[in-house]
Amino acid sequence: MSKTCLVVDDSKVIRKVARHILETLEFSVEEAADGSEALEVCAGKRPDVVLLDWNMPVMGGMDFLRALGAMAYPDKPKVVFCTTENSGAHIRAAIEAGADEYIMKPFDRDTLESKLQIVGAL
Numbered sequence: 001m002s003k004t005c006l007v008v009d010d011s012k013v014i015r016k017v018a019r020h021i022l023e024t025l026e027f028s029v030e031e032a033a034d035g036s037e038a039l040e041v042c043a044g045k046r047p048d049v050v051l052l053d054w055n056m057p058v059m060g061g062m063d064f065l066r067a068l069g070a071m072a073y074p075d076k077p078k079v080v081f082c083t084t085e086n087s088g089a090h091i092r093a094a095i096e097a098g099a100d101e102y103i104m105k106p107f108d109r110d111t112l113e114s115k116l117q118i119v120g121a122l
C-alpha cells in the first residue's frame, strides 16, 4: 500500500507541483489549504507525512504544529516544513514545535526525496 502525504499550502500552484513530485515517488496525496483543514485531514486520513507551508491564512504552520502536538493519537505523521525564510531561529522554532525536517522553497524532486528519506517516509 502506498504511503500518504498531506500537502499543506495556501498556494494551489505549489500544491500542484508538490503533488506531481510526490506521485512520481508513489505517494498517495491529500491536499489542504491551511492548518485548520490539515488538522481535519490528519484526524481522518492519518497521513504518513505532512509537507507543511509556514505562512498561510486561517492557521499557519506553527499553529498547526502546536495543535498536532496536542492531538492524542498514535503514529503521528512526520512533518517536513517548507520555508522561504533562511533563518536559523525560524527553523529552530519549528523543530521545537515538533517538525522533523525542513525544506527551502522552491524545492525540486531530488531535495524533496532526500528529506522524505531522512524522516523515514520513503
Ligand SMILES: [Mg+2]
Pocket: 009, 010, 011, 053, 054, 055, 056
Ligand atoms: Mg504560504
